[in-house]
Amino acid sequence: MSENVTLPKQQDSSGPGNGGEPLLTVEGLQKHFPIYGGFPFKRQVGAVKAVDGVDLTVYPGEALGLVGESGCGKSTTGRLVTRLLEPTGGKITYAGQDITHASRKQLAPIRSEIQMIFQDPFSSLNPRQTVGTIIKSPMEVNGINPPGGREKRVRELLETVGLNPEHYNRFPHEFSGGQRQRIGVARALALEPKLIVADEPVSALDVSIQAQVVNLLQKVQDELGIAFLFIAHDLAVVRHFSQRVAVMYLGKVMEVADRDSLYTRPRHPYTHALLSAVPEADVDSAKKERIRLSGDVPSPIMPPSGCPFRTRCWKAQDKCATDVPPLVQISGNREGHLTACHFPEEPTIAARAEDVVLDPALAALEAERPAKD
Amino acid sequence: MPEPQYDDRGAIAPTGAGGATDLALSEAETLERPPPGSPLGTGPSGKPRSLWSDAWHDLRRDPVFIVSALVILFLVIISIWPSLIASGNPLQCDLAKAQEGSQPGHPFGFNGQGCDVYTRTVYGARTSVTVGVCATLGVALLGSVLGSLAGFFGGGWDATLSRLTDVFFGIPVVLGGLVLLSVVTSDTVWPVIGFMVLLGWPQLSRIARGSVITAKQNDYVQAARALGASHTRLLLRHIAPNAVAPVIVVATIALGTYISLEATLSYLGVGLKPPTVSWGIDISSASPYIRNAPHMLLWPAGALAVTVLAFIMLGDSVRDALDPKLR
Numbered sequence: 202m203s204e205n206v207t208l209p210k211q212q213d214s215s216g217p218g219n220g221g222e223p224l225l226t227v228e229g230l231q232k233h234f235p236i237y238g239g240f241p242f243k244r245q246v247g248a249v250k251a252v253d254g255v256d257l258t259v260y261p262g263e264a265l266g267l268v269g270e271s272g273c274g275k276s277t278t279g280r281l282v283t284r285l286l287e288p289t290g291g292k293i294t295y296a297g298q299d300i301t302h303a304s305r306k307q308l309a310p311i312r313s314e315i316q317m318i319f320q321d322p323f324s325s326l327n328p329r330q331t332v333g334t335i336i337k338s339p340m341e342v343n344g345i346n347p348p349g350g351r352e353k354r355v356r357e358l359l360e361t362v363g364l365n366p367e368h369y370n371r372f373p374h375e376f377s378g379g380q381r382q383r384i385g386v387a388r389a390l391a392l393e394p395k396l397i398v399a400d401e402p403v404s405a406l407d408v409s410i411q412a413q414v415v416n417l418l419q420k421v422q423d424e425l426g427i428a429f430l431f432i433a434h435d436l437a438v439v440r441h442f443s444q445r446v447a448v449m450y451l452g453k454v455m456e457v458a459d460r461d462s463l464y465t466r467p468r469h470p471y472t473h474a475l476l477s478a479v480p481e482a483d484v485d486s487a488k489k490e491r492i493r494l495s496g497d498v499p500s501p502i503m504p505p506s507g508c509p510f511r512t513r514c515w516k517a518q519d520k521c522a523t524d525v526p527p528l529v530q531i532s533g534n535r536e537g538h539l540t541a542c543h544f545p546e547e548p549t550i551a552a553r554a555e556d557v558v559l560d561p562a563l564a565a566l567e568a569e570r571p572a573k574d
Numbered sequence: 575m576p577e578p579q580y581d582d583r584g585a586i587a588p589t590g591a592g593g594a595t596d597l598a599l600s601e602a603e604t605l606e607r608p609p610p611g612s613p614l615g616t617g618p619s620g621k622p623r624s625l626w627s628d629a630w631h632d633l634r635r636d637p638v639f640i641v642s643a644l645v646i647l648f649l650v651i652i653s654i655w656p657s658l659i660a661s662g663n664p665l666q667c668d669l670a671k672a673q674e675g676s677q678p679g680h681p682f683g684f685n686g687q688g689c690d691v692y693t694r695t696v697y698g699a700r701t702s703v704t705v706g707v708c709a710t711l712g713v714a715l716l717g718s719v720l721g722s723l724a725g726f727f728g729g730g731w732d733a734t735l736s737r738l739t740d741v742f743f744g745i746p747v748v749l750g751g752l753v754l755l756s757v758v759t760s761d762t763v764w765p766v767i768g769f770m771v772l773l774g775w776p777q778l779s780r781i782a783r784g785s786v787i788t789a790k791q792n793d794y795v796q797a798a799r800a801l802g803a804s805h806t807r808l809l810l811r812h813i814a815p816n817a818v819a820p821v822i823v824v825a826t827i828a829l830g831t832y833i834s835l836e837a838t839l840s841y842l843g844v845g846l847k848p849p850t851v852s853w854g855i856d857i858s859s860a861s862p863y864i865r866n867a868p869h870m871l872l873w874p875a876g877a878l879a880v881t882v883l884a885f886i887m888l889g890d891s892v893r894d895a896l897d898p899k900l901r
Contacts, residue, residue: 283800305802312802325793329815335794338811339801388797 222297224396224428225259225282230291232277236502250501251277253452254291256528257430259396264422264429266443266460268436268475272498274452275432276320279398282430283317284308295396313343316389318418320401322381326373332359332384333369339391358387362417379410386417390425398430403438415442436479440464445537448472451509452501454528458538466548468531468540471510508543516544629895639891645884653700660696664689664851673867683869686859695873698853701846702881705763705770706833712771713832714825717778722817724779725786726809732783739776747773748838755844766845770832781824785817792816823893830885837878853878 233248252274259265267275280286282293284300293301295311303311316339319325326335336355340347347354356366362383373381382402389397399418403411415438422429433439439446440460447457448471456469467473474492494513499505505512511521520543528541533548633639652659667689675683682691724735750773758765789795795812803811839845840854841861848855853874860870 280796285796285800305804309802312800315800317797317800319793319797321793325797327792327794327798327812327816330811338798338803342798342801342803342807385797392801 221260223258223294224261224296225257225430226292226294227255227257227278227282228292228294230255230257230278230281230293231289232274232281232286233289247502250452250504252281253501253504255449255452255454257447257454257457259428259430261395262422262426262428263445264431264443266439266446267430267432267449268434268439268446269449270434270475270498272501273449274501275434275449276400278449279317279400279430279432283315283398285317309343313339313345313392314395316392316394316397318382318385318389318397318399318402321405322378322385323405325385326381328373331370331372332364332376335373335384336387336391339388343392345392354391355387358390361390361421362387363413377410378406379413382406382410382414383417386414386421390421390427393425394427396428396430398432400432401434402431404433404435411438418442436464436475448475451498451504453509454541455510456538456540456542457528458540459535462535462538466534466538468534468538468545468548469510469542470514470516470544470546473546508541516546518544629892632895633891636891636895638887639895642884642888642891645880646888649699649703649881649884652696653703656696656700660693662690662693664694664697665849673863673870675867675869682873683867685856685870686863686867691856691870691873694851694856695853695877697851698856698874698877699881701763701850701852702833702836702878705767705836706829706885708763708767709770709774709832710825710829712767713774713778713828714821716771717775718782718818718821720775721779721782722786722809722814725783725817726790726805726813728787735779735783739779742773742776745773747835748842751835751839752842752844755839761847761850763846763850766836766839769839770835774828774832777828778821778824781820782817785820786813789813789817819896820893823889823896825889826892827886827889830882830889833885834878834882 230252231250231254232252233250235245236247236249237243238246255274255278257265257267257278267278269275277286281288284293284303288301291301292299295315298311300308300311330338333352333355336358337351339345340351340354345351352369355369359366359368364380364383364387368376373384376384382405385402402418403414406414418429418431419442421427429442431439431443443460445457445459446463448455448463448469450471456463456467456472458466463472464476467476474494477492492515496513499509499512505522507523508514508517508521508526511517514521524543526541526543528539530536530538531540531542531545534540667687668684669688671684672686672688673684674688677683680690680692682695685691685694720735724732751769754772755765755769790808790813792812795808798808798812836845836852837854837857840852841858843858845854846852856874857871857878860867860874864871
């Protein structure tokens with residue numbers, strides 16, 4: 202049994218229960234982008250609360266998926282964690298060290314351990330630099346001289362990500378989107394990081410290429426034991442990739458759990474709604490229940506009081522408008538399965554008696570053609 | 575697994591010309607499986623191509639570029655070695671021949687002082703090119719450095735500099751020239767160049783600022799920042815190379831306008847002063863006699879017009895080559 206100790210840590214990551222020291226802890230993280238206006242003197246008239254109290258924990262070697270619809274603050278959270286943005290409030294702890302407001306000099310030793318993969322493979326590579334220069338620059342900036350030289354290391358990295366090492370002297374515009382994303386992965390790997398923040402790394406890619414890149418990331422994670430904060434809006438990709446999943450809505454984490462609990466025993470109504478919206482490829486399968494939310498996500502400039510989801514929730518009551526539901530373990534949940542809801546749903550994804558249709562226009566449409574379906 | 579072609583096409587589309595696209599596409603198709611044993615360090619087809627070489631590829635086939643570049647090359651050569659095509663001395667004049675028309679050995683005739691118009695027109699190119707090139711270099715250097723810093727650091731730097739450029743934009747060029755240059759007694763070209771730099775840098779600074787702000791939002795700049803790159807490195811390695819194209823284009827076009835501004839100031843009597851040989855001075859001295867002896871005005875004015883046009887057209891075609899989206 203003693204061999205088990207030497208296994209990479211990510212193999213047994215099933216949440217906080219694994220007893221390991223967290224690699225990254227985010228507590229009550231906030232990022233408010235100020236809005237200026239007024240005449241004749243501009244002053245701050247409000248703030249976009251892009252991230253408004255996010256709590257996350259990433260353990261060494263584990264992949265934490267961060268899902269949510271557009272504009273819920275996923276990417277901002279990613280950029281806060283890599284300290285590309287200055288947090289407004291809250292606390293970011295990396296390996297026991299508070300890096301919330303660390304300066305560039307203080308961050309220098311940590312920079313090499315937290316890396317980022319960007320969404321758009323076309324804007325994330327400098328068009329004026331060759332692939333070799335792009336992948337080499339992390340080593341130059343951090344003054345790292347690998348044995349055998351930097352160029353040899355770059356060639357190894359190109360091989361690791363499935364590109365031809367001969368492409369060293371080529372320019373990014375000579376590559377396809379999928380290949381460019383691989384270059385981005387190679388750059389992130391150049392410093393042997395402990396944590397990679399992947400900001401929608403596959404959503405700009407063609408579906409067939411998506412699978413290749415996700416598999417590459419998974420290979421990297423398995424072989425090198427790198428922890429991932431995997432930001433995405435594609436639930437299927439996240440399910441494939443992550444050991445734990447956090448669901449964000451309007452700048453807050455609504456539910457966080459290990460993959461199986463979240464996908465098979467979701468408690469938060471928003472998670473239910475998200476999962477019911479996943480398209481079914483099997484046309485012969487029984488028709489699934491569907492939850493159709495009405496309207497749009499409320500404006501993050503003026504988020505609803507209490508629970509941010511209450512304006513679109515079918516279970517909302519007065520309490521939801523006054524009390525912010527804490528992110529806690531609800532009775533009946535497995536350890537590490539936290540939900541921020543006053544009135545959680547049953548832990549099931551079984552079919553509902555009838556669809557929840559909150560959108561009045563959709564409801565009217567459904568009523569008009571009952572026989573056709 | 576070979577990737578779909580449309581991906582490759584999408585990747586190359588912004589770099590332009592059809593020929594380039596096809597070639598790059600066929601390269602990309604072979605990316606996954608290069609011929610075994612190809613030498614380390616070069617791709618299957620050898621030399622890599624940057625966006626600059628793509629631009630050059632376009633320019634070589636652009637007749638506007640070729641014509642304007644040849645005109646400019648000719649101008650530069652005669653401004654360095656005017657004696658190549660003009661054997662006379664522009665300052666040697668014979669009043670007896672004042673205002674005389676074309677005659678053998680003196681194809682453009684004589685001006686009001688009896689100087690050879692052809693020789694003076696050839697020698698005038700040196701002044702115009704010197705003023706144009708020096709003023710443009712000064713403006714480009716000052717404007718792009720200040721503009722880049724403002725665009726990169728933003729905040730107070732940016733606000734101060736933007737207000738400062740507004741102040742300079744508010745100064746009318748000709749009026750400013752009349753006021754500032756009329757107190758200068760030097761008969762060299764430097765006060766005029768200094769004046770142009772003083773009034774010209776805000777234009778380039780605005781262009782550089784905008785282009786730096788666009789470039790700094792790119793993910794590759796964020797990526798470099800996430801690596802811990804310093805401000806200097808971000809600016810010099812990542813932002814400047816991607817922001818410099820508009821500055822080059824505007825500077826090329828501005829070069830033509832500085833040449834005509836020099837003529838304007840000289841015409842008004844506050845620019846260059848005789849004995850300097852300049853198209854502006856010649857136009858100024860010839861203008862009262864336009865009805866009696868139009869040749870005195872026509873030749874220096876024609877040379878000025880062709881020069882300015884050449885620089886503006888060169889700027890236009892460089893812009894098209896660097897940014898095919900504008901077409």
